[in-house]
Amino acid sequence: MQPNNSVTEFVLLGLTPDPMRQKIVFVIFFIFYMGTLVGNLLIIVTIKFSRTLESPMYFFLFHLSIADTCFSTSIAPRLIVDSLSAKKIISYNGCMTQVFALHIFGCMEIFVLILMAVDRYMAIRKPLHYPTIMRRQVCIILIVLAWIGSFIHSMAQIILALRLPFCGPNLIDHYCCDLQPLLKLACMDTYMINLLLVSNSGAICSNSFVILMTSYFIILRSLRNHSAEGRKKALSTCTSHIIVVIVFFGPCIFMYTRPPTTFPMDKMVAVFYTIGTPFLNPLIYTLRNAEVKNAMRKLWHVRITSESKR
Template identity: 55%
Template sequence: HPHTNLEGNYTRVNEFLLAALSPSWQSQAALFVVFLLVYTATLAGNTLIMLTVTSDPRLSTPMYFLLGNLSFLDLCYSTVTAPKMLMDFLVEKRSISFDACMAQLFFLHFVGAAEMFLLTIMAYDRYVAICKPLHYPNIMNRQLCSWLVAASWTGGFIHSTVQTILTMRLPFCGPNKVDNFFCDVPPVIKLACTDTYVIELLMVSNSGLISSSCFVILVTSYATILVRIRSPEGRRKALNVCASHLTVVTLFFGPCIFIYARPFSTFSVDKLVSVLYNIITPMLNPLIYTLRNKDVKSAMRKLRSRETISGGKVDM
């Protein structure tokens, strides 16, 4: 039910209808089960990493401090869209109120941009650790790490505030069908009853610039690391560390650049790409980082044996 907005003489839509991920009821039910498992795995995996990093004194280094923060961001990121999406699998009418839609859009960009900045900081951390090992403790001290994490949150907040304000100020008078399973800037902007060309350019230059420039910085820093290392043994160790980081970075940035760094023409694969970086990537990050990391694995074993001892027979 639209209501009249006093600023203009148009009526604004009260709610948006979200797209279904699949047409039939059977496949919706199957997808519900799959995504419920994925979301549960995301929550469990990232919580476990946060617990491990905070409980083991050997993991109180900048790298693990940043990894713990990444896990927290992944947890928040999937929670912005997954619970609502899971509920929508079970209902006939997938609606979201205008305010809830704007809130979802805000937190999506807030956490997403913060994660981009954090991944860039993690690349810088590895660069200093591998290329300037003697100066590492002085450069990447706890204070600087805390400042950098705070800066990535602040950057995300500013980016998201700009995106959300630009979107909210547009007139929405119907149609109200969002061509995705959650509210994001590209599909929502398409529904505005005005020419959004300038806004789209602003958004693309904003989101696209952030994702593309962070990605370039990341790849450059990892390339520099590999070029700077002369010994085959050192290069193999560096490759091992960088490979897991680059996997995460590619999984996260690839889809973001694909969706945000072009003016908003819709491709049929957009929904699929959205599922990848919204739901799947946050689940994969803990796996990628822990499977390739001896310290985290041994800390997790210690945590598990401590749980077993303290809880009698209770094993995690």
């Protein structure tokens, strides 16, 4: 579904034109991507096969790791390969596919973070009704709705992108395809499209951030009525979630809630939430969570022991 224009491919300018720096980019982001895959897949496998991690919080963490893995995979491999390429060419269809993947998995991450906040709110504020409210069937329905919502959001983004006519130049001053850099190349007045972008992606990021921070503020205030042990455990969990929220939403709000202007730090800010956040999430949720670390030790100890006995 390509509009009538003369552009069939785009050239990504990447993070830097310097060959030496491009090699550094390759090494750094290859390590980051491998760390993202290993960390998130370790969480996915551990939650899937561990009997001690069957609560709603870990059910949502399982889907957060899936979203993180897919989100990073939609960006990182291309960035890594392009860092060693002389000409970073991406087809029109490939560019549109990347826009779709970037937004569906990015939006899914936002929705899962909201569901995790809801889960912690119910667990701490309504502990007696928590097992009934957050039963397995409800969690499955919430995740399905999150995927549907992410698909609708991504379809809105791709429809906006497909309506843009391109007649040259075809140089994207970025390392990936997204609506902001594409708007700069469109042969039309993009004011209304940018307004729609801000009201869609910008509103989702800003409103979700406000909802999340408000909910965690309420949760933290309510901890005063808990025992010292319960307060310590809940505080550790909520602190991890708050770190993830700030790390992810800060750059997103910066990128999607402003006029179509370019700033020197745009690419680095985008790197932080497209590459950095999926890498940091497994570290934050494992290093600060004793239950996940213990489950990992038990699971992999059992598997190694069973393999050695064969």
